[in-house]
Amino acid sequence: MEQAEDLSQYPLELTGKNVPMVRFKKVAKRYGSLTVLEHLDLDVAEGEMVTIIGPSGSGKTTVLRTLMTLERINEGVIYVDGKPLTHMEKDGKLVPASQKYLRAMRSKIGMCFQHFNLFPHMTALENCMEGPVHVLGIPRKQARERSEELLEMVGMADKRDQHPSRLSGGQQQRVAIARALAMRPKVMLFDEVTSALDPEVIGEVTNVIRRLVSDYNLTMLMVTHQMGFARDISDRVCFFYRGRIEEQAPPSELFGDPKSDRTRQFLSAVKEAV
Amino acid sequence: MSYFEFLVAHGDLLLSGTLVTAMLAAVSIALAIVLALTAGLMRLAPAGPVRWVATVYIEFFRGTSLLVQLYWIFFVLPLFGLSLDKFTAGFIGVGMNLGAYGAELVRGAILSVPKGQWEAALAINMSPLTRMRRIILPQALVIMLPPWGNLLIELLKGTALVSLISVADLTFQAKQINATTFMSAKAFGTALIIYYVMARFIITPLMRWLERSMARKLGRA
């Protein structure tokens, strides 16, 4: 049995100027004896695009999954929009979040997966309408209009009545992005959304993400192995190594003049692989 | 006596037996589906006691003989003050027995819906109930339809046992005809053919049609 952590060291909410949209505070995540995240501190400002790179198994996906509340954390607190996500206030103290609290907080976050995970028994349009209608309770007509707009934005309007099995990987991923946006999240998470795609269709998905960056005031956290794309689009790049941030900097700096040997090694290994 | 003459003489009994078998199978199937869904979902419940109730039901009805279960329902329950007529006892026995097998199919199918589907539903903030109803069960249904086809044929064949608590089903009537005429080959031969026709030309095509229409819903057809 692990020692219960003293939660009084964490604020009940974040106040003041420059409250980050996302804050990881001393977050630890373990699977049995394997420590995947080790006292991770990470802030993402509102509207910022932060990219996470790093070797396989360094904990990149885990960062996104704990933020999406798909995984519970073992230590620390994650804050979203100034309020705790993984914990909630009870009698002036932080306690682990209840399911009800998690549901309220989770509505601020959306996620796109490597393997799209579209609902196979629904058309592209139905996939996008599902959350608005059955989670948010928005009238069908309104949900439909908004979903159609979003499908238009990702260039999938003409395929809206197709089931996922009839769509290419790039098309499915674009529908998945529209589905996540239909919930109006404040924070969007992208986990290697182009890794399962054929090279010739990667561009259709990255172009959509570029549009999100330029046209929407979304806070985004993205894991990718595409260094060129990360360099183009990010405000900041974090290099993960064994569950910690080894180095973080604006892309020009991190790719152009990495400080850490490990970062340098990783970047040159990636370059050779291409 | 030719086979034609046999049919003319005993056709009415065979027909009424067939109708009773079909009726009994139909209500048993309805009961089995309801029980299978309920127990299958209960087996996946977070609360221990809910799971245990389902486990006891499933273990009991899968682990003991259908015939003895029917005897229990028809002969023993009245001793505890619960008397059921033959037909009711018959379909409850058959339905509960097959429901227990069906529950395992339901549970297995739900668990084999890919993890990514559960996570995608959570990522759009679905409640567990909505997720089960809107995302998981529809996909589980597609997965479990083929084994359900086999189960329903088992159920149809299993209904023959209700003749032993004197429900006047097809098997019962065939036995009656045999007892009075001693034409075993014709009586039981006809019963065999009727069971086969019901299984192969009614249940199987119905299930195939269901599978195809589900596949169409997935945009796969």
Ligand SMILES: Nc1ncnc2c1ncn2[C@@H]1O[C@H](COP(=O)(O)OP(=O)(O)OP(=O)(O)O)[C@@H](O)[C@H]1O
């Ligand atoms: N459910 C789990 N149970 C046990 N170990 C896990 C589980 N999920 C992840 N891990 C382990 O945690 C570590 C970090 O995993 P994570 O998926 O975050 O890595 P990653 O940086 O995304 O790697 P990749 O580039 O290969 O996707 C790995 O060693 C992985 O094996």
Ligand SMILES: [Mg+2]
């Ligand atoms: Mg990963």
